[in-house]
Amino acid sequence: MGFAKIWVHGEASDGVVASITLELLAKARELADSVEVVIAGDADSVAAELGDHGASVVHSIGSLDNGLAGPRIASAIADACSQGSGPDVLLCGTTYDGRDVAGRLSAKLDTPVITNVVDLKPDGDRLLGHEPVFGGTKDVFTGTTVEGLDIFVVRPKSFVAESTGGGPASVSTLQVGDLGNTGTAVVKDQFVEESSGPRLDEANIVVSGGRGLGEPEKYEMIEKLASLVKGAPGASRAVVDAGWVPYSYQVGQTGKVVKPTVYLACGISGATQHLVGMKGSANIIAINKDEEAPIFGIADLGIVGDVHKVLPKLIEALEAQ
Amino acid sequence: MDVVVCVKQIPDPADPGELNPDTKTLKRDTKLILDESDSYGVEMALQLVDAAGSGEVRLVSMTPGGETGGLRTALAMGAESAILVSDEALAGSDSLSTAKVLAAAIKRSNPDLILTATESSDGYTGTVPEQVAEILGLPSVTFGKEVSVDGEQATIKRQTESGYDVVDCPLPAVISVTAGVVEPRYPSFKGIMAAKNKPVEELDLAALGIDPTTVGWAGARQEITEIADAAAREAGEVIVDEGEAHERIMAFLDDLKVL
Numbered sequence: 001m002g003f004a005k006i007w008v009h010g011e012a013s014d015g016v017v018a019s020i021t022l023e024l025l026a027k028a029r030e031l032a033d034s035v036e037v038v039i040a041g042d043a044d045s046v047a048a049e050l051g052d053h054g055a056s057v058v059h060s061i062g063s064l065d066n067g068l069a070g071p072r073i074a075s076a077i078a079d080a081c082s083q084g085s086g087p088d089v090l091l092c093g094t095t096y097d098g099r100d101v102a103g104r105l106s107a108k109l110d111t112p113v114i115t116n117v118v119d120l121k122p123d124g125d126r127l128l129g130h131e132p133v134f135g136g137t138k139d140v141f142t143g144t145t146v147e148g149l150d151i152f153v154v155r156p157k158s159f160v161a162e163s164t165g166g167g168p169a170s171v172s173t174l175q176v177g178d179l180g181n182t183g184t185a186v187v188k189d190q191f192v193e194e195s196s197g198p199r200l201d202e203a204n205i206v207v208s209g210g211r212g213l214g215e216p217e218k219y220e221m222i223e224k225l226a227s228l229v230k231g232a233p234g235a236s237r238a239v240v241d242a243g244w245v246p247y248s249y250q251v252g253q254t255g256k257v258v259k260p261t262v263y264l265a266c267g268i269s270g271a272t273q274h275l276v277g278m279k280g281s282a283n284i285i286a287i288n289k290d291e292e293a294p295i296f297g298i299a300d301l302g303i304v305g306d307v308h309k310v311l312p313k314l315i316e317a318l319e320a321q
Numbered sequence: 322m323d324v325v326v327c328v329k330q331i332p333d334p335a336d337p338g339e340l341n342p343d344t345k346t347l348k349r350d351t352k353l354i355l356d357e358s359d360s361y362g363v364e365m366a367l368q369l370v371d372a373a374g375s376g377e378v379r380l381v382s383m384t385p386g387g388e389t390g391g392l393r394t395a396l397a398m399g400a401e402s403a404i405l406v407s408d409e410a411l412a413g414s415d416s417l418s419t420a421k422v423l424a425a426a427i428k429r430s431n432p433d434l435i436l437t438a439t440e441s442s443d444g445y446t447g448t449v450p451e452q453v454a455e456i457l458g459l460p461s462v463t464f465g466k467e468v469s470v471d472g473e474q475a476t477i478k479r480q481t482e483s484g485y486d487v488v489d490c491p492l493p494a495v496i497s498v499t500a501g502v503v504e505p506r507y508p509s510f511k512g513i514m515a516a517k518n519k520p521v522e523e524l525d526l527a528a529l530g531i532d533p534t535t536v537g538w539a540g541a542r543q544e545i546t547e548i549a550d551a552a553a554r555e556a557g558e559v560i561v562d563e564g565e566a567h568e569r570i571m572a573f574l575d576d577l578k579v580l
Contacts (some may be wrong), residue, residue: 013483068462068488070451094447096464096481103451106417112543113416115446123546132551138340141547153448184460185490188476193484205579229580240501241357246466246497247439248480254358254445254500262579264570273334273442279554283577285570291559298554301573305562313567321580 003127003150006032007087009073009101012046018312019202020093022053022161024154027120028091029054029164036087036169038077040064043171053161054064059174064187070100071182076174077101078108081149089127089150090227091120091284094257102153104182112141115153117128118257135253135272136279156201157259157280197232200249205231206260208251208278209239212267212288212307216244221311222266234258234278236268252277264275267307270295287311322376322470324366326400327423327453328359330384330391331443344538345545346413353384355391360398360437360505362498365435367399367506371459376433377401383419383428385412385537389521395517404429408525410533415543416444417419418536420452425529427457434475435512435570439464454495461495462488464504 006028009017019038028035036057037050043060050058061076080086091107092098092115105201106113117129121141128141129152144150200206207229209222219239226233234256235249251258263281268274270286270293278284279298286299289306296302303310330353340346366378368381380395380403387407404426411422412491427435440447466485467478473492478485480499490496506518526533528552534540560569574580 003331013442061390070461070463071455074455096479100451100461100463103448104415104455106448107420107452107455110417112541113446113448114543115416115448128546134339136551137553138548139549140340140345140545142543142545144543148544153446168449180458181491182455182458182460185462185488185494187486187488189487190481191484191487199482229574238574243501243504245501246480247464247501250481250500254440254442261575262577266431283573284557285567285573287562291561296559297556299559300557302557302559303562303570304559305566309564310562310566310570313564314570315569317567318580 003032003089003122005034005036005087006089006091007077008037008055009090009092009098010037010050011093011095011097012039012041015042017049019161020095020156023156023159024091024093025050025053025055026162027159031120033124038073038174040069040073047171048168051166052163054164054166055169058169058171060171064093066187067183068100068185068187069097070104071179072176074104075100075179076107076176077105079177080174081109086149089152092151092153094153094155094297101152102151108167109149110150111146111151112144113153114144117152117293118158119242120152127152132276136276155257157257197226197230200232200234201258202230203254203260205229205262205264206237206251206258207231207264207266207267208232208234208268210236210268211238215260217307219244221315224315225311228315231260234244236274237280265295266311268295269293270298322370322373322434323430323432324376324378324434324436325381325427325430326359326362326366326374326378327435327437328363328380328382328391328395329356329441330354330382330388331441335514340548344413344435345548353388353391355394356438356442357502358440358442358500359395361500361503362438363395363398363400364479364503364505365468365498366376368503369434369468373470379403379432381423383407383411383422385409387523392521393516394508396519397512398506399512401523402520404522406524406529408533409538410526410539413538413541414536415541416448417452419541420449420456422529422531422536423449424453424456425531427453433492434470435493436539437495437497439497439499450495450497459494460490462490463497465496465498468496468498497539
């Protein structure tokens with residue numbers, strides 16, 4: 001235990017550091033003396049931005065050569081730990097690759113991993129992860145009881161990214177050892193799905209649709225609205241399970257946690273599964289025809305009405321602006 | 322091609338349950354059902370075995386109390402058999418302990434492919450698939466939205482932040498699939514009747530060669546130190562739409578200066 005040295009699993013694409021990485025750096029800086037990043041890809045292109053957010057060193061495993069990040073980064077960290085040069089704490093984001101790294105590493109080092117964390121606080125010489133449970137009605141604090149690396153998987157938007165004005169981080173090479181069969185998956189192709197707006201977990205406005213829309217074609221109204229307000233479209237689990245939109249749209253306990261300035265819930269009743277993913281929004285507007293819907297219990301503005309009537313008019317009003 | 326699907330039996334999400342104040346873990350005294358998240362993996366496995374023309378779908382699950390209700394649902398969908406690791410010592414298992422037990426059970430059937438959901442609906446740590454893969458020394462592809470198998474290789478469309486990657490992965494491998502990617506079949510009456518007689522091999526930890534002190538409470542190396550009520554959010558203004566509600570929304574957005 002102890003948390004003098006924290007490493008953050010860094011994520012970046014095309015030379016731009018992911019928001020989650022900068023958020024984790026902000027918290028790590030508050031907690032530890034030494035904050036460093038472990039990252040795959042072109043570390044030199046992000047060393048300045050990472051340094052500006054408080055990282056002193058960037059441990060680079062170099063190019064993934066079309067391999068997946070999970071087994072490579074986990075293996076490199078595990079080796080560093082066994083050589084005594086590893087961190088006391090590793091922070092990963094609740095992202096596609098972040099979970100892979102944390103899971104792999106936990107099994108490699110035979111150490112627990114604490115997930116769904118929204119805050120971290122010191123408890124003697126260890127860190128506790130704060131996790132909301134039961135649809136966000138209870139908060140629990142969890143820590144490990146063993147020596148060695150502590151791994152936390154932290155939800156995006158838990159912390160606010162903050163520049164420190166620091167100079168570039170120094171880049172140091174971290175070797176990836178023999179992966180055996182674990183590293184044999186190969187990325188053959190990458191597709192960017194058409195999305196003109198901001199990312200769901202970074203958008204200032206999120207417009208989400210649920211089962212109340214009735215049929216998949218009606219989800220187009222959500223996309224239209226999101227585009228008009230320069231926001232991101234989201235969805236309830238029911239709609240994702242039904243195959244209307246991909247998992248990447250899902251807001252909730254399973255799915256993404258969002259904290260936009262405005263969250264507009266359309267035809268979403270507000271199952272606890274959904275509420276935990278959006279109730280940190282600054283302002284919540286809900287449209288639902290059932291006046292008893294739980295979503296009204298947390299909405300700043302609740303509209304008891306039919307989304308099929310309200311949304312077309314709202315779209316028209318926004319288009320007229 | 323033989324496929325193992327890891328499935329979890331969970332309390333009905335409509336009945337959220339509570340924490341046991343003494344042990345600080347989920348009380349599990351209700352009937353367990355198949356986690357809906359796992360129905361996609363079961364369906365995908367059935368389709369892949371169909372496409373391969375031979376092989377079978379086997380389920381692997383664990384629970385402290387020997388329940389099989391959720392497994393019967395997946396068997397009724399068409400899975401051939403199940404291994405259920407059931408042992409009181411499993412109560413309180415964290416994700417790594419869970420992965421150790423599942424991996425030991427999976428090893429017994431030596432499958433070509435292991436499918437899982439991305440995360441359970443009740444614990445949602447989302448780390449078990451990778452932990453299982455690492456323990457078995459296998460490659461893995463998580464967040465799959467489409468999976469096809471050609472001989473010794475799977476091709477997966479993997480969800481990414483901006484779209485998806487097409488990933489080739491040699492088998493055997495662990496692949497986790499996201500919800501909504503296939504439409505899980507409803508068990509037919511015939512399927513439900515057949516499921517009653519399908520083999521469910523029940524094993525305890527000793528049968529798997531796992532030391533009970535390494536899993537469950539005894540093996541838990543994390544602890545909840547504190548449980549508190551979360552701050553509640555207050556309800557605001559609620560109006561009934563009489564044809565003008567959109568204007569109220571526009572005014573609300575205008576006030577926030579977000580347009």
